[in-house]
Amino acid sequence: MNNALPRRPRRVLIAMAAASAVGATVLASPTSGASAAPGRTTTAAPSLTQTVPATTAAPAAQRPSKWRPRPQQYPGTVKKTDLKIRMDDGVVLRGDLVRPANAQGEPVRKKLPVIVMITAYNKAVIGSGAAGLGGPGPTYLVKRGYNYLFVDARGTGSSEGTWEAFSARENKDAGKIVAWAHRQPWSNGKVGMAGASYMGISQLMAAGHKPPGLEAIFPQVPGADVYRDIVASGGQLDVGFMPLWLGLVNGTALIPPAYLSSDPASAIGVLLEHLIGNGTFTMTLALQALLGGNPMYDGPFYRERSAIEYIDKVKVPTFLVGGEYDLFQRGTPMIFDELKSNGAPVKMILGPWDHLEGSSGLEVHKAGYGTLGELQLRWFDHWIKGRNGHLGEIAPVTAYEQGSGRWLRSRSWVGRHQDARQQLLSGTSMQGGRIGGLGPKRGKTGKSVLLPLPVQGLCSRSTNQWTAGILNQVWPEMPCFKNNNIDDYTGLAFQTRKLQKPFTFRGPINARLFVSSIGGDGMLSVTVSDVAPDGTVSRLTGGWQVISHRKLVRSKSRYLDGKLIQPFHPFTKATRQKLKPGQVAPVDVEIFPTTAVVNKGHRLRFTIAGFDVPHLLAPVPDLPGQALPITVYTGPKHPSRITFPGR
Structure with a gap:
C-alpha cells in the first residue's frame, strides 16, 4: 500500500462521490432462449415449491458464446444539457441528452432508441462517468446507435421541486420521463433504462407505471424493501450509511446548475428550493427516527418507497446485478424472485461485491458473459432492437460461491432442488x-x-x-x-x-x-x-x-x-x-x-x-x-x- 498512499485523498473523494449513487432510504420469446417462470412466486411459504433443476457447477467463464459484441457505428457523441421536461403538475425537470455524432461532430438525424437514467445526484456528475458509477458511461451504447438521457429527479441537481426520496410523486415522475423520451423527435419511440442503486430503483418504479415505449431495464444493486434492506435492518437505525447518503444527496443538490449564467433567476430559485425543502425533509425525518418517533417503525412511509410493493406491475425484461456484500444483499434476489413469478424475462448476476463495486460493474466480466457494457448492449439490442442476443446462454441466476470461487448457474434463486x-x-x-x-x-x-x-x-x-x-x-x-x-x-x-x-x-x-x-x-x-x-x-x-x-x-x-x-x-x-x-x-x-x-x-x-x-x-x-x-x-x-x- 505504500506506493498507493499519494492516491488516497483522490480515492476518498471518489468513494464519497460514489456513495451518492446508492439507493434511497428506499417471456422470453422462443428465439431468445430466455426463460420465464410458469407460476407465481411470493414471499410466503409456497414460493419455494417450484420445480427447478439443480445448480450447474461448471464455471460460467468456460462456456463458449455464440454472441459477439458488435463494433461502434458512429465516431463520436454530442451532448445537449438541461433539456426541460415538464411534469403534469407544472414542475420542470432537467435532462442531459447524449446522442451519436458523425465525423463533423453533428448529431445524427436518424431516430434512435433512448436509454434513460434518473438520478438524485446531479446528472452532470453521473453523466460524466465519475468513478464508473453508471457502469461504462454513455459512450459505449451511444456509439452503437442509442441516445442516452440523464435526468435529475425532482428536487435534485438542476430540477425544480423538493426532493422526497421515492415518494409517490417522484415515482410517477419516473414514468412520465420515460413517456416524454418515447415521444421526442430524436427518439424512435423505444426506451430502455439503466443505472445503479438509486438509478436502479427508479427503473423499477418507472416500469411499475407501465409508460409507453419502455422495452427493457438493467438495474444494478437495486433495493426491494427500504425499511428491512437498509434503513432499519432488524429494527435498529442504520447510522453508518444513511447519514453519509443523506449528506451527499443534499450536497450534490446544491451544485449550481449549468444554466446559472443564462437564467440566473431560475437557477438561484432552484438552489434555494433545494436548500430549504430538501433539508427540512431529511433533517426532520432523521431526527424523528433518532428520537424513536414514527420513522423508526415500518409503515406507509416506507411502503410507498419500496419497489417490492409495486413489483407485481413490472413485466418488462429485467437484468439484475447484485452483490453478496452489498447494501441491498437482501433486496436484489427478492426482486428477482418476484419478477420471475410475474412471468417477466429476468436474469441476475450476484458477485462478491460491495455497493461501490456492484455499482461500477467493473468485475461483472468475471461471471463469464463479458463486460457490463457488453451485457447492456446484448440485453438492449435483443429487447429493443430485435437482434438475437442468444440470451439462452445466460443462466437466469449466475452466483459467485464463497469458499470455492466458482460461478454457479441455475434456473432459480431458491427452489425445490434445495433442502x-x-x-x-x-x-x-x-x-x-x-x-x-x-x-x-x-x-x-x-x-x-x-x-x-x-x-x-x-x-x-x-x-x-x-x-x-x-x-x-x-x-x-x-x-x-x-x-x-x-x-x-x-x-x-x-x-x-x-x-x-x-x-x-x-x-x-x-x-x-x-x-x-x-x-x-x-x-x-x-x-x-x-x-x-x-x-x-x-x-x-x-x-x-x-x-x-x-x-x-x-x-x-x-x-x-x-x-x-x-x-x-x-x-x-x-x-x-x-x-x-x-x-x-x-x-x-x-x-x-x-x-x-x-x-x-x-x-x-x-x-x-x-x-x-x-x-x-x-x-x-x-x-x-x-x-x-x-x-x-x-x-x-x-x-x-x-x-x-x-x-
Whole structure:
C-alpha cells in the first residue's frame, strides 16, 4: 500500500462521490432462449415449491458464446444539457441528452432508441462517468446507435421541486420521463433504462407505471424493501450509511446548475428550493427516527418507497446485478424472485461485491458473459432492437460461491432442488474465546450470557458493507475485512467440528434463538463464518433482530421443506413487545442471503453479538437498555438453531 498512499485523498473523494449513487432510504420469446417462470412466486411459504433443476457447477467463464459484441457505428457523441421536461403538475425537470455524432461532430438525424437514467445526484456528475458509477458511461451504447438521457429527479441537481426520496410523486415522475423520451423527435419511440442503486430503483418504479415505449431495464444493486434492506435492518437505525447518503444527496443538490449564467433567476430559485425543502425533509425525518418517533417503525412511509410493493406491475425484461456484500444483499434476489413469478424475462448476476463495486460493474466480466457494457448492449439490442442476443446462454441466476470461487448457474434463486439443513447450537459459549458447539444433532443444554459491547462489528467486513464499500476503496488490505476472528472474540461463538464433507448453502437463512434479557430487549447481531484450518475466519453473511420486534408474520415468511428460512417481522410500534423478567422466548433472526461452501476440513461458525458498529444503533430512548446482558439458551428444551437452504 505504500506506493498507493499519494492516491488516497483522490480515492476518498471518489468513494464519497460514489456513495451518492446508492439507493434511497428506499417471456422470453422462443428465439431468445430466455426463460420465464410458469407460476407465481411470493414471499410466503409456497414460493419455494417450484420445480427447478439443480445448480450447474461448471464455471460460467468456460462456456463458449455464440454472441459477439458488435463494433461502434458512429465516431463520436454530442451532448445537449438541461433539456426541460415538464411534469403534469407544472414542475420542470432537467435532462442531459447524449446522442451519436458523425465525423463533423453533428448529431445524427436518424431516430434512435433512448436509454434513460434518473438520478438524485446531479446528472452532470453521473453523466460524466465519475468513478464508473453508471457502469461504462454513455459512450459505449451511444456509439452503437442509442441516445442516452440523464435526468435529475425532482428536487435534485438542476430540477425544480423538493426532493422526497421515492415518494409517490417522484415515482410517477419516473414514468412520465420515460413517456416524454418515447415521444421526442430524436427518439424512435423505444426506451430502455439503466443505472445503479438509486438509478436502479427508479427503473423499477418507472416500469411499475407501465409508460409507453419502455422495452427493457438493467438495474444494478437495486433495493426491494427500504425499511428491512437498509434503513432499519432488524429494527435498529442504520447510522453508518444513511447519514453519509443523506449528506451527499443534499450536497450534490446544491451544485449550481449549468444554466446559472443564462437564467440566473431560475437557477438561484432552484438552489434555494433545494436548500430549504430538501433539508427540512431529511433533517426532520432523521431526527424523528433518532428520537424513536414514527420513522423508526415500518409503515406507509416506507411502503410507498419500496419497489417490492409495486413489483407485481413490472413485466418488462429485467437484468439484475447484485452483490453478496452489498447494501441491498437482501433486496436484489427478492426482486428477482418476484419478477420471475410475474412471468417477466429476468436474469441476475450476484458477485462478491460491495455497493461501490456492484455499482461500477467493473468485475461483472468475471461471471463469464463479458463486460457490463457488453451485457447492456446484448440485453438492449435483443429487447429493443430485435437482434438475437442468444440470451439462452445466460443462466437466469449466475452466483459467485464463497469458499470455492466458482460461478454457479441455475434456473432459480431458491427452489425445490434445495433442502433445509439445520445446525443446532450446543452447550455454553463465553466472550473472549470459549466456543460452544454446532451440529445437526440435538444440542447440549447450555446458557450463554452475552454482554453487548459497543465495539462489536467494528473489526469486520460489516463495517465496509454498511459504509457502501468506501473503506475498501481507501484501505483494501484492511485485516479486519479478511479475518473476522478478532470481532468474534467480542461475542458468543458456536462452531462445528472439522467438516467431513463440504457444507453448501444458497439463499436466505434463519436463526431461531431462545433468549432472555435483563432489560427485556436488545439487539441480536449474528454472523455466519467459515473457519479455515489455519484459523482464518471468513465472514460469509450476517443478520440482525431487535428482541422486542420478534413477532413473526408466517404468511409473509419463506419456508423450505416446511422449515423457516426467511422470517418476516412487522416492525411496528403496535406489535413491539418486550420480554418479561425471566421470560425465555424464541427470536427468529433473518440472515441475509448468500451462496457459499464451507469446505471439508473447515468449520462452520455462528457468532452472536449485541451491537453491529458502525452499522446499527438503537433510538435514543432505547439506548440505556441496549447494553444490558442477554442470555442465549441451548439444548432440548430450548433448541436454538440455524436453518440453511442447502444446495
